[in-house]
Amino acid sequence: MAKDGYEQFCPVAMAAEVLCTRWTIVLLREFMAGSTRFNALRRGVPRMSPALLSLRLKELEAAGVVSKSVGGRGASGSEYRLTDAGRELIPIIQAFGVWGQRWIDSDLSLSRLDAQLLMWDMRRNLDPDPLPPQRSVIRFVYPEVAAAHSQWWLIVEPGTDVDLCSVDPGHDLDLDVRSDLRTMTAIWMGRERVDTAVADGRLALDGDAGLRRSMQKWLGLSPFAKIALPERTGLPMER
Helix, strand or coil: CCCCCCCCCCHHHHHHHHHCCCCHHHHHHHHHCCCCCHHHHHHHCCCCCHHHHHHHHHHHHHCCCEEEEEECCEEEEEEEEECHHHHCCHHHHHHHHHHHHHHCCHHHHCCCCCHHHHHHHHHHHCCCCCCCCCCEEEEEECCCCCHHHCEEEEEECCCCCCEEECCCCCCCCCEEEEECHHHHHHHHCCCCCHHHHHHHCCEEEEECHHHHHCHHHHCCCCCCCCCCCCCCCCCCCCC
16 A cells, blocks of 8 residues: 555545555556566556565565466566456556547656657557468657667567567568558557558558558557547547
């Protein structure tokens, strides 16, 4: 429990002491997305320090929300998984995302760009079914981003997990994708479409014709991209 608690017996207050500390809800989102190891969790919360991540994991373990199992490789083999209590939180985390997609202004969301998080989300949500039955190498280039995070490679091979590299893996490219980070994030969030961005000249695709045509399908998009937006005529946050 948080040291500075609400000092109320109300179950809402008690739950808030566990769940409403900084980064906790976002960390639970990573568990919901399937991450179980420390390094995978870190990639999903790249702005969270390792020390704070370790602390939050210990707190969630103490609260009975996650359990830790240590493999044969010591700390590097540790896995963290949601307990029954943790899995009961999944609909709550999903509801957070639905509410945020529907009610947070898209301009505000798109002012908080993060190439590393975007590409990590793409890696785990990519749909390989529309891709050819052999290895596909797709490079994403964000020219305005700092050099360390401006180029990313997705490597898709049948029967294996999609691989994400920030250093050239040395394979021939099948598709080269160039865009500003805001445009690609908007596409990922379901705010824009691939064909519209291409027509506007904000997205350039060079390579295999089949991969170009099917990008809207294999990209997968955010799990919240299909959430219907409400009618908000006259409200301050209207798009």
